[in-house]
Amino acid sequence: MNKSIRIKKGLDLRLVGGIDSGAPRSVYTPKVLAVVPDDFRGFVAKLEVKEGDSVKAGDPVMRDKSHEEVKLTSPVSGRVSAIVRGARRKIERVVIEADGNNEAITFDVKSASNAEGLRSLLAASGLWACLRQRPYDIIPNPDATLRDIFVTGFDSAPLAPELSAGIDAQHARSGAKALTLLTDGNVYICQRASSAINFDGIDRVVAVDVEGPHPAGNVGVQIANVKPVNKDEIVMTLDVVTLARIGQLLATGRVPYSTTVALTGSEVATPQLIDTIIGADLAPMLEGKLSDTPHKRIISGNVLTGWKVEPDGFLRFPYRHITVIPEGDDVADFLGWASLSPKKMSVNRSFPGHFLFRKRFAPDARILGGKRAMIMSGEYDRVFPMDILPEYLLKAIISRNIEQMEQLGIYEVAPEDFALAEYVDSSKLELQKIVEEGLEYLRKELN
Amino acid sequence: MKALRKYLDKIKPKFEEGGKLHAFRSVFDGFETFLFTPRTTSTSGVHIHDSNDSKRTMIIVVMALMPCLLFGMYNAGYQHWLAIGASSFPFWSLMLYGFLAILPTIVVSYVVGLGIEFVVAQWRGEEIQEGFLVTGMLIPLICPIDTPLWMIAVATAFAVIFAKEVFGGTGYNIFNVALVARAFLFFAYPAKMSGDKVFVAHDTILGLGDSAIADGITCATPLGQIATHAGDAAPVVTDLSGSAISTFDAFIGLIPGSFGETSTLCILIGAAILLFTGVANWRVILSVFVGGAAMASLSYALQTPTYPASMINPLDQLLLGGFAFAAVFMATDPVTGARTHTGQYIYGFLIGVLAILIRVYNTGYPEGAMLAILLMNAFAPLIDYCVVQSNIRRRLRRANVKK
Numbered sequence: 028m029n030k031s032i033r034i035k036k037g038l039d040l041r042l043v044g045g046i047d048s049g050a051p052r053s054v055y056t057p058k059v060l061a062v063v064p065d066d067f068r069g070f071v072a073k074l075e076v077k078e079g080d081s082v083k084a085g086d087p088v089m090r091d092k093s094h095e096e097v098k099l100t101s102p103v104s105g106r107v108s109a110i111v112r113g114a115r116r117k118i119e120r121v122v123i124e125a126d127g128n129n130e131a132i133t134f135d136v137k138s139a140s141n142a143e144g145l146r147s148l149l150a151a152s153g154l155w156a157c158l159r160q161r162p163y164d165i166i167p168n169p170d171a172t173l174r175d176i177f178v179t180g181f182d183s184a185p186l187a188p189e190l191s192a193g194i195d196a197q198h199a200r201s202g203a204k205a206l207t208l209l210t211d212g213n214v215y216i217c218q219r220a221s222s223a224i225n226f227d228g229i230d231r232v233v234a235v236d237v238e239g240p241h242p243a244g245n246v247g248v249q250i251a252n253v254k255p256v257n258k259d260e261i262v263m264t265l266d267v268v269t270l271a272r273i274g275q276l277l278a279t280g281r282v283p284y285s286t287t288v289a290l291t292g293s294e295v296a297t298p299q300l301i302d303t304i305i306g307a308d309l310a311p312m313l314e315g316k317l318s319d320t321p322h323k324r325i326i327s328g329n330v331l332t333g334w335k336v337e338p339d340g341f342l343r344f345p346y347r348h349i350t351v352i353p354e355g356d357d358v359a360d361f362l363g364w365a366s367l368s369p370k371k372m373s374v375n376r377s378f379p380g381h382f383l384f385r386k387r388f389a390p391d392a393r394i395l396g397g398k399r400a401m402i403m404s405g406e407y408d409r410v411f412p413m414d415i416l417p418e419y420l421l422k423a424i425i426s427r428n429i430e431q432m433e434q435l436g437i438y439e440v441a442p443e444d445f446a447l448a449e450y451v452d453s454s455k456l457e458l459q460k461i462v463e464e465g466l467e468y469l470r471k472e473l474n
Numbered sequence: 475m476k477a478l479r480k481y482l483d484k485i486k487p488k489f490e491e492g493g494k495l496h497a498f499r500s501v502f503d504g505f506e507t508f509l510f511t512p513r514t515t516s517t518s519g520v521h522i523h524d525s526n527d528s529k530r531t532m533i534i535v536v537m538a539l540m541p542c543l544l545f546g547m548y549n550a551g552y553q554h555w556l557a558i559g560a561s562s563f564p565f566w567s568l569m570l571y572g573f574l575a576i577l578p579t580i581v582v583s584y585v586v587g588l589g590i591e592f593v594v595a596q597w598r599g600e601e602i603q604e605g606f607l608v609t610g611m612l613i614p615l616i617c618p619i620d621t622p623l624w625m626i627a628v629a630t631a632f633a634v635i636f637a638k639e640v641f642g643g644t645g646y647n648i649f650n651v652a653l654v655a656r657a658f659l660f661f662a663y664p665a666k667m668s669g670d671k672v673f674v675a676h677d678t679i680l681g682l683g684d685s686a687i688a689d690g691i692t693c694a695t696p697l698g699q700i701a702t703h704a705g706d707a708a709p710v711v712t713d714l715s716g717s718a719i720s721t722f723d724a725f726i727g728l729i730p731g732s733f734g735e736t737s738t739l740c741i742l743i744g745a746a747i748l749l750f751t752g753v754a755n756w757r758v759i760l761s762v763f764v765g766g767a768a769m770a771s772l773s774y775a776l777q778t779p780t781y782p783a784s785m786i787n788p789l790d791q792l793l794l795g796g797f798a799f800a801a802v803f804m805a806t807d808p809v810t811g812a813r814t815h816t817g818q819y820i821y822g823f824l825i826g827v828l829a830i831l832i833r834v835y836n837t838g839y840p841e842g843a844m845l846a847i848l849l850m851n852a853f854a855p856l857i858d859y860c861v862v863q864s865n866i867r868r869r870l871r872r873a874n875v876k877k
């Protein structure tokens with residue numbers, strides 16, 4: 028009998044353009060790919076390659092400044108065609124042109140039978156960068172003692188694909204077994220009962236069934252409801268796709284860079300699944316697959332936490348979801364605040380659309396209002412299933428009061444946990460940005 | 475609509491930095507965002523936002539006040555007709571009289587308040603905020619009908635500047651702005667604002683009504699009559715024609731009182747709108763009534779002729795005066811009230827208790843709701859502080875138990 032938790036607060040947004048069981052599936056083999064260090068919070072990039080270098084799949088392209096053994100690796104064999112830098116020479120991305128030879132590094136996996144060996148294998152393979160830790164929601168410090176490891180088995184975000192569908196259960200199991208080396212605690216795997224992978228019989232691997240609306244799939248919510256993080260404790264987090272990649276690396280010695288991307292959203296002609304490589308360029312991948320609307324927003328990820336990418340951009344971490352919605356900056360919405368149009372999506376009962384329980388909405392990217400001080404109370408609470416007072420935590424963050432941030436639970440949260448609150452906020456505050464900056468401030472002040 | 479949009483886009487540059495009309499930027503912004511939802515798209519965090527915004531929230535509150543406003547118009551006319559000893563009460567004449575009687579007050583309240591808001595927004599370089607839409611409607615509704623306009627202007631200006639803008643504007647104020655305006659009137663002009671004259675309109679307006687008030691008519695509100703009651707018998711409140719006011723009359727609201735506060739029925743309609751749309755917090759409304767009922771029952775059980783108001787039965791206590799209006803429209807102000815769930819129960823309960831306590835045991839103030847809320851506004855952060863501390867302690871205990 029699995030342990031089970033039930034999330035009560037939250038919200039499932041009903042959007043147009045989801046993947047259904049009959050969705051078409053295609054393959055896209057990218058010519059150009061990019062590794063973007065910004066995808067890996069806490070990673071300060073140092074280059075391992077120069078423009079023009081040739082690399083094999085698995086070769087390091089960047090290392091972390093503070094933990095040099097942690098690398099980001101090339102997903103294909105090819106040539107480094109560009110190193111794009113932004114303000115203050117910050118590395119924005121390393122662009123790699125694939126040569127089609129499919130040469131790949133084979134890692135020595137025999138040494139990974141103990142914690143030290145597994146850590147260095149994961150660090151060198153680039154998979155360590157796909158892991159996160161609480162507090163701070165950054166790449167885990169390889170030297171830290173981990174209390175537990177939490178794996179989320181599903182993505183509950185709007186239009187998100189089912190994670191467990193495309194992965195090999197055996198790889199996930201061996202990945203989970205390996206991760207128990209890294210902690211004296213448990214490896215918790217939180218899944219939907221309907222799509223659960225069986226982890227029975229592996230010592231210190233605990234499967235948890237999770238019920239309830241988004242953000243039930245957020246690993247932070249799962250931790251808070253299973254075994255919350257206290258001060259001075261560190262918990263590692265990952266998703267089940269990464270878990271299976273670890274298992275596959277251990278089985279084959281090669282890092283799996285293939286990924287299945289769900290192409291969703293109201294501006295997608297036919298929502299579909301695309302088998303491709305992580306970091307793939309989007310323009311050719313999406314060509315002919317989108318609607319004709321002139322102003323579109325392409326999001327690598329879901330509408331709540333994804334990255335806004337340019338049409339010539341690249342697939343960003345966690346490399347599994349693209350959503351395309353209207354930008355909406357060309358809409359003239361007369362007296363929008365008084366509208367009773369059923370097309371408007373809202374949690375507020377003054378909008379008729381709220382009662383159309385089967386209707387799906389196609390919202391655009393407008394913030395639909397003006398920025399205000401926090402006026403309404405209790406808005407965030409309704410979608411924040413943790414024993415935390417989100418409003419007070421946010422105020423502590425804004426006032427940079429470290430003691431209060433700690434007391435109110437800053438170590439338990441990640442920006443993504445505030446995404447729904449940011450969506451429902453009638454004062455239109457940038458909550459995720461506030462939390463992200465707060466976490467960064469705290470990390471700088473305390474380390 | 476397209477033509478209007480085009481016109482706005484055409485004149486917009488004049489209001490921007492360096493434009494001829496830059497001094498009116500906040501006014502232009504205010505009107506533009508009022509007419510058209512801003513086209514600003516998200517630049518960080520979530521890519522989609524809920525359609526609900528602060529403008530809609532405020533407008534819903536104004537809509538919820540409409541039943542009280544309309545009833546107030548009718549009642550203002552009705553009371554005047556009673557006062558002049560009329561025997562027939564033509565509906566449309568009463569409505570028109572009431573409308574004309576309140577219109578100047580509403581206009582003055584909005585012009586003064588919004589004027590200050592526009593100036594401050596321009597000065598701070600901020601967007602105009604819509605909080606005053608509600609305040610500007612509340613002020614006429616909680617003042618007696620015959621309050622001189624200049625007093626409304628002074629009180630509104632005082633409240634907006636000293637209760638709101640000095641704290642940082644909408645969302646930062648500590649005290650309910652409308653109640654500060656009311657309290658300012660109450661304490662600054664006690665002679666004008668109390669007694670029995672001010673609650674019933676006395677003048678002829680555009681030939682409607684009559685300025686000759688019939689002899690021997692007392693225009694005192696029920697609570698005013700109770701406060702001045704003497705003797706051992708329970709006070710019997712009467713309306714302008716001298717007949718007793720029943721509990722049902724108090725519920726319907728055809729009695730003298732502040733313009734929009736008399737009809738508990740209309741207030742409950744407003745409460746239904748606020749609760750249905752989720753704008754007002756049911757915890758606060760419920761606990762204000764529970765607290766009021768508890769205190770009213772207690773004082774009724776310990777009734778004494780020294781405090782004539784203690785002889786009113788608890789139901790009437792809740793129906794008379796501004797109690798219900800305060801519970802629904804004032805206590806629920808999210809900015810000045812408690813913001814945590816537990817805090818909201820305590821906050822509301824204490825408002826209810828204090829409102830009746832002041833009303834009954836301080837004969838100087840016939841009505842206690844205003845003072846109770848202002849007092850609890852001051853204590854709301856303390857209540858929340860205690861609730862937040864208990865959350866912090868729970869988190870600490872959790873950490874310690876484990877080790």
